[in-house]
Amino acid sequence: MPETESSVVPKYLEENRELSQECKELIPTLPLEKGWVASHLHQYQGFWHTTRQLQGLLSCQNHFQAHHTDLLIVTTPKSGTTWLKAWTYSLLHRHKHHPTNQNHPLLTHNPHFLVPFLELDLYIDNSSVPDLSSLPSPRLFSTHLPFVSLPKSVTQTSCKIVYLCRDPKDAFISLWHFTNSLRLQSMGANSLHEAFHKFCRGVSLYGPFWEHVLEYWQKSLEHPSKIMFMRFEEMKLKPEFVLKELATFVGCPVSREEEEAGVVQEILKLCSFDNLSNLQVNKNGKLSSGEAHQAFFRRGEIGDWKNHLTVEMIQQLDGITEEKLGQHGLRF
Template sequence: MPEAGCIVVPKYLEENNEVSQECKELIPTLPKEKGWVASHLHQYQGFWHTTRQLQGVLSCQSHFQAHDTDILVVSTPKSGTTWLKAWTFSLLHRHKYHPSTQNHPLLTHNPHFLVPFLELDLYIDKPSPPDLSSLPSPRLFSTHLPYVSLPKSVTQTSCKVVYLCRDPKDAFISLWHFTNRLRPQTAGANSLHEAFQKFCRGVSLYGPFWVHVLDYWRKSLEQPEKIMFMRFEEMKLKPEFVLRELATFVGCPFSREEEEGGVVEEILKLCSFDNLSNLEVNRDGKLSSGEAHRAFFRRGEIGDWKNHLTVDMIQELNAITEEKLAHHGLRF
């Protein structure tokens, strides 16, 4: 127990936690910027990480061994990750847990608990790497890692990668709100202007956003049987169609009996923003690292950027997106 009056720092804000010798030696060699929540971000393999996350990245790169039957949910931060985890978990486990059952794990567990992050859950703050070899197949994991930083076994096996991204304007606004929720009250909030300038320079968690998205977009065109490229907007606008596509991609398409029995609709109802956000576990619970579950549920809408960004900001972000992505055939 902490001493009376002692301030308990959430793990996600810790910078002096025990890190490996490899990480200690690497950090001074990396570019460094002021963080959005934690004090610093370090640029590793072209992308930005907190000190604690960097330790997790290095550990999972060294130790995670993918299986051919694995499914890996990958996303840019604040692109609908929680929602996609709920979808994927429900799909893969629907024969054990029918989506309408009263004992479904999603009713009592946050999606981040059921589909753990490699670098943020499984390979972080551990005295030794976890033994995942005996987990039942298909194993389901998640990550925010850019393609270049994936453990080699992910790219060298036949495991499936489900990648989710979002309009960068909405992704930025959601990230700004999310990180301000996590900042200590004594630090105050990041101003919209300050956060916007960092995001545009690529200095954000797992950023640059556009490089992250573009790398997976290109790989999905080269290997469509391995990487499914998804957009948050399509999940919102045509959920039944996208859920069926996802089910087919991960190897568990809906049967005619399931279609006629309304299983698609039941999964969408179970995993809906309104349902998940109002569950007790997501209103009051916390991740082991200290983030409140409710921080992962804000609005889940398309176009919230219109309520925050100035005309100049919109034009700047659109111009960057056009330059970085549209020339490669990717538009939002």
């Protein structure tokens, strides 16, 4: 019997799948909003999560033990997460997997497989807690969690954090497209105006956007050796400079010999949007939770918001950004 939309529901839409007793008891006490893809968003520790994400968050907080040598990629959703994962993985493993290697893992695996999300991959399943203690050092993980929700061991160890954000106008447009691509056909699409209203109110995946960014911005100023604050726009406009800064921060600086041999350019070529988006694994593969790899490669450009937002929308988003971030010296 052929699979139909009604008979096959991807895991990311299964809201009540194997929830822990803690999660079941917590949910009724939390503020509730209609979700962008899943039915509900729950506000926990000031930020909005789907039911499955909340389960993963709680499990991650309860069980993840950071090592001093760990590296954690943290991003606001739709800010270049896939790209940063590819960059960081390539840098850390370049001596084992040279960027020109025909068998490089990035040629056959999606970056999200190589750098798993704590709360969306490793701790999402309540029935089993992964044993990560024996993974080789440095261990590389990722998360969208706000700073306030990070497992205590992350903040209490010298585990390093690379944080990436993006102009909120582009982040919003990318999130709108992405979430619509994940909705079942029978659900229809979220209108731009409905999504915009929610985003501005802070009701978005791991939102509010501005509070998420501000926490990490302030912590990066207080602890620059622990948190590197990055912007998508700088990755696009001066990739060689930012890649070398990243390499130094994560503890594997690019040597003069490597630079002269063109290693930086080879990593940038390997991890480029054109290269990654055209690989078969990213054209046809899916994450274990059901999202198509292709959904993570749309445009990867700066300024796509100009093609979608009205003058009034632009003024409103810019006004919120200035009010929330400008007074702290952070502007896009």
